[in-house]
Amino acid sequence: MSVFVDIAPDEPQVGSSAPVAPAGKWRGRLTRAALPLLSVVVFFIVWQLVAASGIWNQTFVPYPSTVWQAFIDVSTTHDGVRGYAGYLLWEHLYMTLRRVLVGVVIGVVLGVLLGLVMGSVSWVRSVLEPWLTFLRALPPLAYFFLLVIWLGIDEAPKITLLALAALPPAAVATTAAVVAAPVGLQEAARALGASRTEVIRDVVVPSALPETFTGIRLAVGMAYSSVVAAELFNGIPGIGGLVKDASNYNNTPVVLVGIFAIGISGLVIDGLLRAIERRAVPWRGKI
Template sequence: MSATLDRGAAARAQSTPSQPLSRRAARRRWSATVGLPLLSLLVFLGAWQLAASSGLWSEVFVPRPSTVWAAAVDASTTHDGVRGYQGYLLWEHLYMTLRRVAAGVVIGVLGGVVLGLAMGTVGWLRRILEPWLTFLRALPPLAYLFLLVIWLGIDEAPKIALLALAALPPTAVATTTAVLGAPITLVEAARAVGANRFQVIRDVVLPAALPETLTGIRLAVGIAYSSVVAAELFNGIPGVGGMVKDASNYNNTPVVLVGIFAIGLSGLTIDALLRVVERRAVPWRGTH
């Protein structure tokens, strides 16, 4: 009887600390996911305010955070008869930019996946195309933007083409590497049971290549997004890149910073959404 009581007391002693431990784990998780990013934001804003208030730099070069906030409000509303910036509200600029990025990324990613699958499964095609992909990856967007403008004009076509060309190489390279890394034992097993080339690619190669391909797509979206200001250098209004370019012509630093923050925050949101898609599509990644 006493032994049973002792065991029960020991069990209770071991189980009671679990609740505080779980609460501490939740607090640590909250601190890592919310607290630290919030703290870094506050430190950044504080350092920015100190730099702007120090008088070491002109307001033209380092405007105060409140000035940038006022510029963001002005760009998002109609004030004194002026609608947003250059006749468009901030969300309209951002919408046009996101629409161009989406069109370019879809074209570039689809082309990159198809090209990567072909290069990963056909050796002679890979040897022919790989140097050209490397050449394209090495070129900054501005290097071929002007050529695209000469060929396609200054409307939407050169912008979308530039973003597609920025997104294609990382997707193609990641897909090629993933296809080449597909487990040879599974490929041989599928062939042994009578699967044809298409079935092997569909049922074995594609699932094995999906994690690396999704990583390549995330990289492609980031590279395309970082090229959006270059894509909108010509006739880019409405568009955040065009807004930044136009504001820089007049040394309007607050509006330039508003555009930079809009691009950066929307880019973070898109990357977070892609991470969610990646976790849902390949839940086994990182588990073994």
């Protein structure tokens, strides 16, 4: 007796090679995009309700519309006044980003090179690691005034402060990554006749790159968190100088505009670093 099983042609069979419909993938992408947007909407609703409640004075918690008007004022020329302190918002942001870029490049380059040496030579790591930990534990204001005494109030102390803030995360991450490089791969390379330089270049560095990029992202974050401190003196034009000057006059809307400018530009920079990391280290998480 023959038994026939009727299978609907439009139902996918287990183990078949039929392509999976992309609907689930698109739903996942939409969800990932919608959740951050939803959190922003909720934040502004709560902010509006808190400001309207009257619990705090408008000096402390201004309405979102007041901050928006401050953003327009700082970004344009109005009533004969150009932006804030004679500079538009983009000019303040440009100066801050330029300082951060120079400081981060110096700090990251020195930190990565130092991390490679510390990870490769144990006695150098033993000597320098306590100093890196000491520097990393110091808040920027603790030594900024000393930098001002040594270097003056021009650009030098600002860039030096940002470089010192960026150096420890890059150095520590690179050191840890080099130390954790697969010993088996290094021994195999040596067995095949590779020199010490070739082992570092072809085995250690590619293995360390993922963690090094993490250290670079942390270094950028540390430098950005030090911007206001770096621009305490002669910081205009600059977002940190704008925030500091506006706070002297209890100008909370302008302070919030500066904070949002720092935070949003920081998100953009971190996104760019993530994109570069995906291109430069495609093997991350795959080996």
